[in-house]
Amino acid sequence: MAKMWSGRFSADASSLLEQFNASIMFDKRLYGEDIEGSLAHAKMLSAQGILTKSELEQIQSGLAQVKDEIESEEFVWSIGDEDLHMAIEKRLTQIIGDAGKKLHTARSRNDQVALDFRLFVLRHNTKIALLLKELMQTVVHLASQHTTTIMPGMTHLQHAQPTNFGFHMLAYASMFKRDIERFISSSDRNNISPLGCAALAGTVYNIDREAVATELGFDSISINCLDTVSDRDFALEMLFNISTVMMHISRLSEELVLWSSYEFGFIELSDEYSTGSSIMPQKKNPDVPELLRGKCGRVYGSLIGLFSVMKSLPLAYNKDTQEDKEGLFDAVDTVMISLEILEQALATMSVNQDQMQSATAVGHLSATDLADYLVSRCSIPFREAHFITGRVIGLAQELGIDLSTMSLEQLRSVDERIGEDVLELLDLTNSMNARVSKGATATVRTLEQVVYFENYLKGLDL
Numbered sequence: 001m002a003k004m005w006s007g008r009f010s011a012d013a014s015s016l017l018e019q020f021n022a023s024i025m026f027d028k029r030l031y032g033e034d035i036e037g038s039l040a041h042a043k044m045l046s047a048q049g050i051l052t053k054s055e056l057e058q059i060q061s062g063l064a065q066v067k068d069e070i071e072s073e074e075f076v077w078s079i080g081d082e083d084l085h086m087a088i089e090k091r092l093t094q095i096i097g098d099a100g101k102k103l104h105t106a107r108s109r110n111d112q113v114a115l116d117f118r119l120f121v122l123r124h125n126t127k128i129a130l131l132l133k134e135l136m137q138t139v140v141h142l143a144s145q146h147t148t149t150i151m152p153g154m155t156h157l158q159h160a161q162p163t164n165f166g167f168h169m170l171a172y173a174s175m176f177k178r179d180i181e182r183f184i185s186s187s188d189r190n191n192i193s194p195l196g197c198a199a200l201a202g203t204v205y206n207i208d209r210e211a212v213a214t215e216l217g218f219d220s221i222s223i224n225c226l227d228t229v230s231d232r233d234f235a236l237e238m239l240f241n242i243s244t245v246m247m248h249i250s251r252l253s254e255e256l257v258l259w260s261s262y263e264f265g266f267i268e269l270s271d272e273y274s275t276g277s278s279i280m281p282q283k284k285n286p287d288v289p290e291l292l293r294g295k296c297g298r299v300y301g302s303l304i305g306l307f308s309v310m311k312s313l314p315l316a317y318n319k320d321t322q323e324d325k326e327g328l329f330d331a332v333d334t335v336m337i338s339l340e341i342l343e344q345a346l347a348t349m350s351v352n353q354d355q356m357q358s359a360t361a362v363g364h365l366s367a368t369d370l371a372d373y374l375v376s377r378c379s380i381p382f383r384e385a386h387f388i389t390g391r392v393i394g395l396a397q398e399l400g401i402d403l404s405t406m407s408l409e410q411l412r413s414v415d416e417r418i419g420e421d422v423l424e425l426l427d428l429t430n431s432m433n434a435r436v437s438k439g440a441t442a443t444v445r446t447l448e449q450v451v452y453f454e455n456y457l458k459g460l461d462l
Protein backbone atom coordinates (compact mmCIF):
# COMPACT_ATOMS: atom_id res chain seq x y z
CA MET A 1 0.00 0.00 0.00
CA ALA A 2 1.41 3.42 -0.98
CA LYS A 3 2.48 5.62 1.93
CA MET A 4 1.44 9.26 2.16
CA TRP A 5 5.09 10.16 1.84
CA SER A 6 5.89 7.68 -0.94
CA GLY A 7 6.23 10.18 -3.85
CA ARG A 8 10.00 10.03 -4.01
CA PHE A 9 10.25 6.26 -3.34
CA SER A 10 10.19 3.51 -5.96
CA ALA A 11 10.06 0.41 -3.69
CA ASP A 12 7.60 -0.38 -0.92
CA ALA A 13 8.66 -0.26 2.73
CA SER A 14 9.62 -3.66 4.16
CA SER A 15 7.17 -5.10 6.65
CA LEU A 16 9.96 -5.18 9.21
CA LEU A 17 10.39 -1.43 8.83
CA GLU A 18 6.65 -0.94 9.14
CA GLN A 19 6.64 -2.77 12.44
CA PHE A 20 9.71 -0.98 13.73
CA ASN A 21 8.74 2.50 12.61
CA ALA A 22 5.08 2.56 13.60
CA SER A 23 3.71 4.32 16.66
CA ILE A 24 0.06 3.73 15.82
CA MET A 25 -0.31 0.91 18.38
CA PHE A 26 0.21 3.39 21.20
CA ASP A 27 -0.32 6.91 19.83
CA LYS A 28 -3.93 6.06 18.85
CA ARG A 29 -4.61 7.01 22.45
CA LEU A 30 -4.19 10.64 21.33
CA TYR A 31 -7.04 10.50 18.80
CA GLY A 32 -9.24 13.00 20.73
CA GLU A 33 -6.48 15.60 20.92
CA ASP A 34 -5.50 14.96 17.30
CA ILE A 35 -9.03 15.51 15.99
CA GLU A 36 -9.52 18.59 18.14
CA GLY A 37 -6.27 20.04 16.79
CA SER A 38 -7.32 19.29 13.21
CA LEU A 39 -10.69 20.98 13.72
CA ALA A 40 -9.07 24.12 15.13
CA HIS A 41 -6.49 24.15 12.35
CA ALA A 42 -9.13 23.72 9.62
CA LYS A 43 -11.32 26.44 11.12
CA MET A 44 -8.40 28.84 11.07
CA LEU A 45 -7.44 27.87 7.49
CA SER A 46 -10.96 28.66 6.38
CA ALA A 47 -11.09 31.97 8.28
CA GLN A 48 -7.82 32.91 6.56
CA GLY A 49 -9.25 32.04 3.12
CA ILE A 50 -6.92 29.05 2.69
CA LEU A 51 -9.83 26.58 2.73
CA THR A 52 -13.33 27.30 1.45
CA LYS A 53 -16.28 27.22 3.78
CA SER A 54 -17.57 24.08 2.11
CA GLU A 55 -14.21 22.35 2.48
CA LEU A 56 -14.25 23.25 6.17
CA GLU A 57 -17.73 21.81 6.58
CA GLN A 58 -16.74 18.60 4.86
CA ILE A 59 -13.68 18.30 7.10
CA GLN A 60 -15.80 18.94 10.18
CA SER A 61 -18.38 16.32 9.37
CA GLY A 62 -15.73 13.87 8.15
CA LEU A 63 -13.72 14.21 11.37
CA ALA A 64 -16.89 13.77 13.43
CA GLN A 65 -17.50 10.50 11.59
CA VAL A 66 -13.89 9.38 12.13
CA LYS A 67 -14.28 10.10 15.83
CA ASP A 68 -17.49 8.07 15.98
CA GLU A 69 -15.85 5.18 14.19
CA ILE A 70 -12.93 5.23 16.63
CA GLU A 71 -15.21 5.37 19.65
CA SER A 72 -17.45 2.59 18.39
CA GLU A 73 -14.32 0.56 17.63
CA GLU A 74 -15.18 0.27 13.93
CA PHE A 75 -12.06 2.18 12.96
CA VAL A 76 -9.32 -0.03 11.57
CA TRP A 77 -5.95 0.78 13.06
CA SER A 78 -3.35 -0.60 10.70
CA ILE A 79 0.38 -0.67 11.24
CA GLY A 80 0.83 0.23 7.59
CA ASP A 81 -0.52 3.72 8.35
CA GLU A 82 2.45 4.30 10.68
CA ASP A 83 0.85 6.68 13.14
CA LEU A 84 -2.51 8.05 14.18
CA HIS A 85 -2.02 11.28 12.26
CA MET A 86 -1.79 9.50 8.91
CA ALA A 87 -4.46 6.94 9.79
CA ILE A 88 -6.98 9.65 10.59
CA GLU A 89 -6.13 11.76 7.54
CA LYS A 90 -6.37 8.69 5.29
CA ARG A 91 -9.79 7.74 6.63
CA LEU A 92 -10.98 11.36 6.41
CA THR A 93 -9.99 11.46 2.74
CA GLN A 94 -11.79 8.15 2.11
CA ILE A 95 -14.94 9.67 3.58
CA ILE A 96 -14.90 13.21 2.12
CA GLY A 97 -12.56 12.98 -0.86
CA ASP A 98 -10.27 15.80 -1.98
CA ALA A 99 -11.07 18.25 0.85
CA GLY A 100 -9.41 15.74 3.21
CA LYS A 101 -6.17 16.12 1.31
CA LYS A 102 -6.13 19.85 2.07
CA LEU A 103 -6.22 19.51 5.86
CA HIS A 104 -2.45 19.18 6.15
CA THR A 105 -1.86 22.58 4.48
CA ALA A 106 0.45 24.71 6.66
CA ARG A 107 0.95 21.85 9.09
CA SER A 108 3.43 19.04 9.69
CA ARG A 109 3.20 15.93 11.80
CA ASN A 110 5.93 17.56 13.85
CA ASP A 111 3.76 20.37 15.19
CA GLN A 112 0.75 18.06 15.13
CA VAL A 113 2.32 15.51 17.47
CA ALA A 114 3.78 18.30 19.61
CA LEU A 115 0.22 19.59 20.03
CA ASP A 116 -1.42 16.23 20.72
CA PHE A 117 1.15 15.20 23.28
CA ARG A 118 1.16 18.57 25.02
CA LEU A 119 -2.63 18.62 25.28
CA PHE A 120 -2.55 15.11 26.73
CA VAL A 121 0.03 16.17 29.31
CA LEU A 122 -1.81 19.35 30.30
CA ARG A 123 -5.13 17.56 30.68
CA HIS A 124 -3.65 14.76 32.71
CA ASN A 125 -1.75 17.20 34.93
CA THR A 126 -5.19 18.39 36.03
CA LYS A 127 -6.61 14.87 36.38
CA ILE A 128 -3.70 13.82 38.55
CA ALA A 129 -3.99 16.98 40.66
CA LEU A 130 -7.67 16.16 41.22
CA LEU A 131 -6.85 12.65 42.40
CA LEU A 132 -4.18 14.10 44.68
CA LYS A 133 -6.79 16.44 46.08
CA GLU A 134 -9.08 13.52 46.89
CA LEU A 135 -6.26 11.61 48.52
CA MET A 136 -5.27 14.68 50.50
CA GLN A 137 -8.86 15.12 51.68
CA THR A 138 -8.85 11.58 53.06
CA VAL A 139 -5.45 12.08 54.70
CA VAL A 140 -6.53 15.34 56.35
CA HIS A 141 -9.80 13.79 57.52
CA LEU A 142 -7.91 10.86 59.03
CA ALA A 143 -5.56 13.32 60.73
CA SER A 144 -8.46 15.32 62.14
CA GLN A 145 -9.69 12.18 63.93
CA HIS A 146 -6.34 11.39 65.50
CA THR A 147 -4.88 14.59 66.93
CA THR A 148 -4.80 12.99 70.40
CA THR A 149 -3.80 9.50 69.26
CA ILE A 150 -0.34 9.33 70.75
CA MET A 151 2.32 7.32 68.93
CA PRO A 152 6.09 7.05 69.01
CA GLY A 153 7.75 9.53 66.64
CA MET A 154 10.90 8.03 65.17
CA THR A 155 14.23 8.97 63.71
CA HIS A 156 16.44 6.19 62.29
CA LEU A 157 13.34 4.02 62.84
CA GLN A 158 14.11 4.21 66.58
CA HIS A 159 11.79 5.67 69.20
CA ALA A 160 12.52 9.40 69.46
CA GLN A 161 9.76 11.62 70.91
CA PRO A 162 6.01 11.21 71.37
CA THR A 163 3.85 12.52 68.54
CA ASN A 164 0.28 11.91 67.48
CA PHE A 165 -1.01 9.99 64.50
CA GLY A 166 -2.77 13.06 63.09
CA PHE A 167 0.50 15.00 63.07
CA HIS A 168 2.16 12.08 61.30
CA MET A 169 -0.51 11.97 58.58
CA LEU A 170 -0.27 15.73 58.09
CA ALA A 171 3.36 15.32 57.08
CA TYR A 172 1.98 13.42 54.08
CA ALA A 173 -0.70 16.06 53.51
CA SER A 174 2.15 18.58 53.22
CA MET A 175 3.87 16.44 50.59
CA PHE A 176 0.68 15.97 48.57
CA LYS A 177 0.01 19.71 48.68
CA ARG A 178 3.42 20.40 47.14
CA ASP A 179 2.73 17.69 44.56
CA ILE A 180 -0.53 19.37 43.54
CA GLU A 181 1.25 22.72 43.25
CA ARG A 182 3.92 21.19 41.01
CA PHE A 183 1.33 19.91 38.52
CA ILE A 184 -0.44 23.27 38.50
CA SER A 185 2.72 25.30 37.96
CA SER A 186 3.93 22.95 35.26
CA SER A 187 0.64 23.37 33.40
CA ASP A 188 0.82 27.15 33.77
CA ARG A 189 4.32 27.22 32.31
CA ASN A 190 3.55 24.91 29.41
CA ASN A 191 0.16 26.21 28.36
CA ILE A 192 1.48 27.24 24.93
CA SER A 193 0.20 26.26 21.49
CA PRO A 194 2.69 24.60 19.15
CA LEU A 195 0.39 24.56 16.11
CA GLY A 196 1.58 26.54 13.12
CA CYS A 197 5.25 25.75 13.70
CA ALA A 198 4.91 23.20 10.89
CA ALA A 199 7.98 21.04 10.25
CA LEU A 200 10.55 23.28 11.95
CA ALA A 201 10.70 26.72 10.38
CA GLY A 202 7.09 27.92 10.29
CA THR A 203 5.08 28.28 7.09
CA VAL A 204 4.65 30.50 4.06
CA TYR A 205 0.85 30.55 4.47
CA ASN A 206 -0.89 33.48 6.11
CA ILE A 207 -1.98 31.54 9.20
CA ASP A 208 -3.36 32.85 12.48
CA ARG A 209 -1.63 30.94 15.28
CA GLU A 210 -3.31 32.96 18.02
CA ALA A 211 -6.77 32.01 16.78
CA VAL A 212 -5.84 28.32 16.88
CA ALA A 213 -4.37 28.74 20.37
CA THR A 214 -7.54 30.42 21.63
CA GLU A 215 -9.75 27.81 20.01
CA LEU A 216 -7.81 25.07 21.80
CA GLY A 217 -7.83 26.88 25.15
CA PHE A 218 -4.12 27.73 25.30
CA ASP A 219 -2.88 30.89 27.04
CA SER A 220 -0.52 31.83 24.21
CA ILE A 221 1.53 30.58 21.28
CA SER A 222 5.13 29.36 21.38
CA ILE A 223 7.85 31.83 20.44
CA ASN A 224 10.35 29.81 18.42
CA CYS A 225 9.21 27.14 15.95
CA LEU A 226 12.48 25.20 15.98
CA ASP A 227 12.32 24.79 19.76
CA THR A 228 8.62 24.01 19.74
CA VAL A 229 8.73 20.95 17.50
CA SER A 230 11.61 19.39 19.42
CA ASP A 231 10.75 20.41 22.98
CA ARG A 232 9.64 17.67 25.36
CA ASP A 233 10.42 19.51 28.63
CA PHE A 234 6.72 19.58 29.47
CA ALA A 235 6.67 15.78 29.40
CA LEU A 236 9.85 15.54 31.47
CA GLU A 237 8.36 17.90 34.04
CA MET A 238 5.30 15.69 34.22
CA LEU A 239 7.43 12.57 34.65
CA PHE A 240 9.42 14.27 37.40
CA ASN A 241 6.21 15.37 39.09
CA ILE A 242 4.76 11.87 38.84
CA SER A 243 8.01 10.38 40.14
CA THR A 244 7.87 12.69 43.15
CA VAL A 245 4.26 11.69 43.86
CA MET A 246 5.22 8.02 43.60
CA MET A 247 8.17 8.59 45.92
CA HIS A 248 5.82 10.12 48.51
CA ILE A 249 3.33 7.30 48.00
CA SER A 250 6.12 4.79 48.39
CA ARG A 251 7.27 6.27 51.70
CA LEU A 252 3.74 6.16 53.08
CA SER A 253 3.31 2.64 51.71
CA GLU A 254 6.48 1.52 53.45
CA GLU A 255 5.03 2.77 56.72
CA LEU A 256 1.71 1.03 56.04
CA VAL A 257 3.57 -2.23 55.46
CA LEU A 258 5.52 -1.81 58.70
CA TRP A 259 2.51 -0.67 60.69
CA SER A 260 0.41 -3.62 59.57
CA SER A 261 3.02 -6.16 60.79
CA TYR A 262 2.49 -7.97 64.12
CA GLU A 263 5.56 -6.20 65.44
CA PHE A 264 3.92 -2.77 65.06
CA GLY A 265 0.22 -3.59 64.82
CA PHE A 266 -0.63 0.12 64.45
CA ILE A 267 -3.12 -0.36 61.61
CA GLU A 268 -5.10 -3.04 59.91
CA LEU A 269 -5.87 -2.75 56.23
CA SER A 270 -9.45 -3.64 55.32
CA ASP A 271 -10.17 -7.03 53.80
CA GLU A 272 -11.14 -5.28 50.56
CA TYR A 273 -7.61 -3.98 50.19
CA SER A 274 -5.64 -6.95 51.50
CA THR A 275 -4.70 -10.27 49.97
CA GLY A 276 -4.13 -13.81 51.18
CA SER A 277 -1.44 -16.42 50.69
CA SER A 278 -1.85 -19.46 48.45
CA ILE A 279 -0.18 -21.69 51.04
CA MET A 280 -0.39 -20.07 54.49
CA PRO A 281 -4.06 -19.83 55.47
CA GLN A 282 -3.46 -17.36 58.28
CA LYS A 283 -1.82 -14.68 56.13
CA LYS A 284 -3.24 -11.23 55.41
CA ASN A 285 -0.76 -9.51 53.18
CA PRO A 286 -0.39 -5.77 52.47
CA ASP A 287 -0.03 -6.26 48.71
CA VAL A 288 -1.49 -2.83 47.94
CA PRO A 289 1.18 -0.74 49.69
CA GLU A 290 3.87 -3.18 48.59
CA LEU A 291 2.87 -2.79 44.95
CA LEU A 292 2.63 0.97 45.36
CA ARG A 293 6.22 0.92 46.63
CA GLY A 294 7.25 -1.27 43.72
CA LYS A 295 5.50 0.78 41.05
CA CYS A 296 7.61 3.77 41.97
CA GLY A 297 10.52 2.06 40.20
CA ARG A 298 8.86 1.79 36.80
CA VAL A 299 7.88 5.46 36.90
CA TYR A 300 11.47 6.49 37.67
CA GLY A 301 12.40 4.31 34.69
CA SER A 302 10.16 6.37 32.41
CA LEU A 303 11.69 9.63 33.64
CA ILE A 304 15.26 8.45 33.07
CA GLY A 305 14.16 6.85 29.79
CA LEU A 306 12.90 10.12 28.33
CA PHE A 307 15.87 12.09 29.63
CA SER A 308 18.10 9.59 27.84
CA VAL A 309 16.09 9.86 24.61
CA MET A 310 16.30 13.65 24.59
CA LYS A 311 19.96 13.94 25.47
CA SER A 312 22.16 14.78 22.45
CA LEU A 313 19.30 15.14 19.96
CA PRO A 314 20.19 17.73 17.35
CA LEU A 315 17.50 20.27 16.51
CA ALA A 316 14.77 19.94 15.58
CA TYR A 317 12.44 16.91 15.30
CA ASN A 318 14.10 13.48 15.25
CA LYS A 319 12.29 10.18 15.12
CA ASP A 320 13.87 9.27 18.50
CA THR A 321 11.25 11.59 19.96
CA GLN A 322 8.54 9.07 19.12
CA GLU A 323 9.89 7.14 22.14
CA ASP A 324 8.44 9.85 24.40
CA LYS A 325 4.96 8.34 24.58
CA GLU A 326 4.80 4.83 26.00
CA GLY A 327 6.76 5.61 29.16
CA LEU A 328 4.68 8.69 29.87
CA PHE A 329 1.38 6.91 29.20
CA ASP A 330 2.47 4.15 31.54
CA ALA A 331 3.54 6.63 34.24
CA VAL A 332 0.20 8.48 33.96
CA ASP A 333 -1.81 5.25 34.22
CA THR A 334 0.35 4.04 37.10
CA VAL A 335 0.09 7.20 39.20
CA MET A 336 -3.65 7.54 38.60
CA ILE A 337 -4.55 4.05 39.77
CA SER A 338 -2.02 4.34 42.59
CA LEU A 339 -3.60 7.52 43.93
CA GLU A 340 -7.05 6.02 43.76
CA ILE A 341 -6.21 2.78 45.50
CA LEU A 342 -4.10 4.43 48.18
CA GLU A 343 -7.00 6.76 48.96
CA GLN A 344 -9.32 3.75 49.32
CA ALA A 345 -6.84 1.77 51.41
CA LEU A 346 -6.47 4.71 53.81
CA ALA A 347 -10.19 5.43 53.96
CA THR A 348 -10.99 1.82 54.87
CA MET A 349 -8.11 0.88 57.18
CA SER A 350 -8.54 0.73 60.95
CA VAL A 351 -6.20 2.54 63.31
CA ASN A 352 -5.24 0.65 66.44
CA GLN A 353 -4.93 3.49 68.95
CA ASP A 354 -4.24 1.20 71.92
CA GLN A 355 -1.33 -0.41 70.14
CA MET A 356 0.12 2.98 69.21
CA GLN A 357 -0.27 4.09 72.80
CA SER A 358 1.44 1.00 74.22
CA ALA A 359 4.29 1.42 71.76
CA THR A 360 5.01 4.78 73.41
CA ALA A 361 5.57 3.04 76.75
CA VAL A 362 9.00 1.83 75.68
CA GLY A 363 12.02 3.68 74.36
CA HIS A 364 12.13 6.53 76.92
CA LEU A 365 10.38 8.96 74.58
CA SER A 366 10.40 11.76 77.16
CA ALA A 367 14.18 11.73 77.65
CA THR A 368 14.55 15.07 75.86
CA ASP A 369 12.02 16.53 78.32
CA LEU A 370 14.18 15.48 81.26
CA ALA A 371 17.23 17.13 79.69
CA ASP A 372 15.19 20.28 78.93
CA TYR A 373 13.96 20.25 82.55
CA LEU A 374 17.52 20.12 83.89
CA VAL A 375 18.40 23.08 81.67
CA SER A 376 15.42 25.28 82.44
CA ARG A 377 14.62 24.43 86.09
CA CYS A 378 18.10 23.51 87.39
CA SER A 379 20.22 25.85 85.24
CA ILE A 380 22.44 23.00 84.07
CA PRO A 381 24.17 23.50 80.69
CA PHE A 382 22.50 21.40 77.98
CA ARG A 383 25.52 19.17 77.31
CA GLU A 384 25.72 18.24 80.99
CA ALA A 385 21.94 17.80 81.20
CA HIS A 386 22.19 15.43 78.21
CA PHE A 387 24.83 13.39 80.07
CA ILE A 388 22.81 13.20 83.32
CA THR A 389 19.74 12.13 81.37
CA GLY A 390 21.84 9.45 79.72
CA ARG A 391 22.73 8.13 83.18
CA VAL A 392 19.04 8.10 84.15
CA ILE A 393 18.25 6.13 80.99
CA GLY A 394 21.03 3.69 81.88
CA LEU A 395 19.37 3.12 85.27
CA ALA A 396 15.95 2.70 83.68
CA GLN A 397 17.41 0.09 81.32
CA GLU A 398 18.96 -1.73 84.29
CA LEU A 399 15.61 -1.69 86.10
CA GLY A 400 13.79 -2.75 82.95
CA ILE A 401 11.33 0.17 83.09
CA ASP A 402 10.55 3.20 80.96
CA LEU A 403 11.66 6.69 81.96
CA SER A 404 8.05 7.86 82.03
CA THR A 405 7.27 5.42 84.88
CA MET A 406 10.33 6.08 87.05
CA SER A 407 9.75 7.24 90.60
CA LEU A 408 11.16 10.46 91.99
CA GLU A 409 13.54 8.47 94.22
CA GLN A 410 14.89 6.54 91.27
CA LEU A 411 15.45 9.79 89.35
CA ARG A 412 17.07 11.53 92.31
CA SER A 413 19.44 8.60 92.83
CA VAL A 414 21.20 9.84 89.69
CA ASP A 415 21.00 13.57 90.41
CA GLU A 416 19.61 15.19 93.51
CA ARG A 417 18.75 18.40 91.77
CA ILE A 418 15.80 16.67 90.10
CA GLY A 419 12.55 17.84 91.77
CA GLU A 420 9.05 16.45 91.97
CA ASP A 421 7.80 18.83 89.29
CA VAL A 422 9.64 16.72 86.70
CA LEU A 423 7.17 13.85 86.95
CA GLU A 424 4.38 15.52 85.01
CA LEU A 425 6.85 16.53 82.31
CA LEU A 426 7.88 12.92 81.81
CA ASP A 427 4.29 11.84 81.22
CA LEU A 428 4.12 10.98 77.52
CA THR A 429 0.95 12.88 76.63
CA ASN A 430 2.28 15.94 78.44
CA SER A 431 5.57 15.53 76.62
CA MET A 432 3.74 15.48 73.28
CA ASN A 433 1.63 18.50 74.22
CA ALA A 434 4.66 20.42 75.44
CA ARG A 435 5.87 20.77 71.86
CA VAL A 436 3.95 23.91 71.01
CA SER A 437 6.29 25.76 68.68
CA LYS A 438 4.80 26.57 65.27
CA GLY A 439 4.29 23.45 63.17
CA ALA A 440 4.92 21.21 66.20
CA THR A 441 3.16 18.04 67.33
CA ALA A 442 1.13 19.30 70.34
CA THR A 443 -2.55 18.57 69.78
CA VAL A 444 -3.35 22.31 69.61
CA ARG A 445 -0.74 22.80 66.91
CA THR A 446 -1.84 19.70 65.02
CA LEU A 447 -5.41 21.00 65.04
CA GLU A 448 -4.19 24.30 63.58
CA GLN A 449 -2.50 22.36 60.80
CA VAL A 450 -5.71 20.41 60.14
CA VAL A 451 -7.54 23.73 59.69
CA TYR A 452 -4.77 25.04 57.43
CA PHE A 453 -4.99 22.06 55.10
CA GLU A 454 -8.80 22.02 55.18
CA ASN A 455 -8.82 25.66 54.09
CA TYR A 456 -6.28 24.96 51.39
CA LEU A 457 -8.45 22.16 50.03
CA LYS A 458 -11.57 24.30 50.16
CA GLY A 459 -9.90 27.05 48.15
CA LEU A 460 -8.35 24.68 45.62
CA ASP A 461 -10.08 25.18 42.29
CA LEU A 462 -8.85 22.72 39.69
Ligand code: ARG
Pocket residue numbers: 023027082083109110113317319321322
Ligand atom coordinates in the same frame (compact mmCIF):
# COMPACT_ATOMS: atom_id res chain seq x y z
N1 ARG B 1 4.71 9.32 15.09
C1 ARG B 1 5.57 10.44 15.15
C2 ARG B 1 5.95 10.72 16.61
O1 ARG B 1 5.30 10.23 17.45
C3 ARG B 1 4.88 11.66 14.60
C4 ARG B 1 5.80 12.68 14.05
C5 ARG B 1 6.50 12.16 12.84
N2 ARG B 1 7.20 13.18 12.14
C6 ARG B 1 8.08 12.86 11.21
N3 ARG B 1 8.67 13.89 10.64
N4 ARG B 1 8.40 11.66 10.89
O2 ARG B 1 6.89 11.39 16.89
